[in-house]
Amino acid sequence: MSTTPNEIDPRGPRFTAGVTLVLFAAVLLTAPSTAAVVLLAVQTAFFAIGAGRGVQFTPTAYVFKKLIRPRLSAPSHLEDARPPRFAQTVGLVFTVVALGGFLADLDTLGFVFSAFALAAAFLNSVFGFCLGCEMYLLIQRLRQGASRNTHASTHDSTNAAANKEEVTA
Numbered sequence: 001m002s003t004t005p006n007e008i009d010p011r012g013p014r015f016t017a018g019v020t021l022v023l024f025a026a027v028l029l030t031a032p033s034t035a036a037v038v039l040l041a042v043q044t045a046f047f048a049i050g051a052g053r054g055v056q057f058t059p060t061a062y063v064f065k066k067l068i069r070p071r072l073s074a075p076s077h078l079e080d081a082r083p084p085r086f087a088q089t090v091g092l093v094f095t096v097v098a099l100g101g102f103l104a105d106l107d108t109l110g111f112v113f114s115a116f117a118l119a120a121a122f123l124n125s126v127f128g129f130c131l132g133c134e135m136y137l138l139i140q141r142l143r144q145g146a147s148r149n150t151h152a153s154t155h156d157s158t159n160a161a162a163n164k165e166e167v168t169a
Contacts (some may be wrong), residue, residue, distance in 0.1 A: 006080060007078035007079065007080065007081065008055065008078060008079055008081045008084065008169060009064075009075045009078065010075065010077070010078070010079045010128075011064070011068075011069070011072065012055070012056065012061050012065070013087075013130065014124060015059060015125075016055065016060040016065045016126055017121045017124035018121075018127075019060045019099075021121040021122055024043070024115075024118035026039055028111065028115065030142075031102060031107065032102050032105075032107045032110065032112060036110075037103065038112075040099040041099060043091075043095050043117075044092065044095045044099055046059060046097060047089075047092035047095050049091075049093075050084075050085060050088030050091075051085065051089040051092045054081055055081060055085055055088055056081060056089075058088075082136065083130065083133035083134075083137060085132065086135065086136035087120075087131070087132020087133050087135075089132070090120075090131075094113045094114075094116055094117045095114075097113045098111075098117065137141065
């Protein structure tokens with residue numbers, strides 16, 4: 001099964017979420033400490049790669065591709081890479097805020113944002129529910145709805161003007 005750059009094995013992001021879960025658990029268990037900041041910096045770099053180049057280019061995706069996927073059967077389907085890439089961007093924002101919190105001695109901020117990221121990673125790795133992906137899909141639906149409404153209201157106002165002309169004529 002060949003893949004295009006915009007299609008990915010859905011098990012890869014789930015594996016990545018598992019690694020992310022472990023990293024954030026270690027952060028929360030060791031924070032505030034230098035080790036926690038280093039782990040957050042590593043995760044920030046992973047998210048930055050995923051957001052910038054795509055989730056399929058992260059170090060964890062490389063591990064999945066080289067060590068895990070060859071031991072699995074072919075995936076039953078491929079998924080669009082855009083929602084997980086958006087999720088990586090959301091993760092990047094949360095990780096940057098957490099990292100900034102710990103670096104600025106705002107430990108509560110670091111703990112809260114690390115805990116949010118851990119919860120999202122937990123949902124994805126354990127249940128296959130990607131919060132960032134769902135946000136992406138919701139935004140797309142809202143954009144499509146707004147686009148349809150704009151088109152419909154323009155169409156309706158054109159029809160209303162035409163109908164007004166017919167009535168007055």
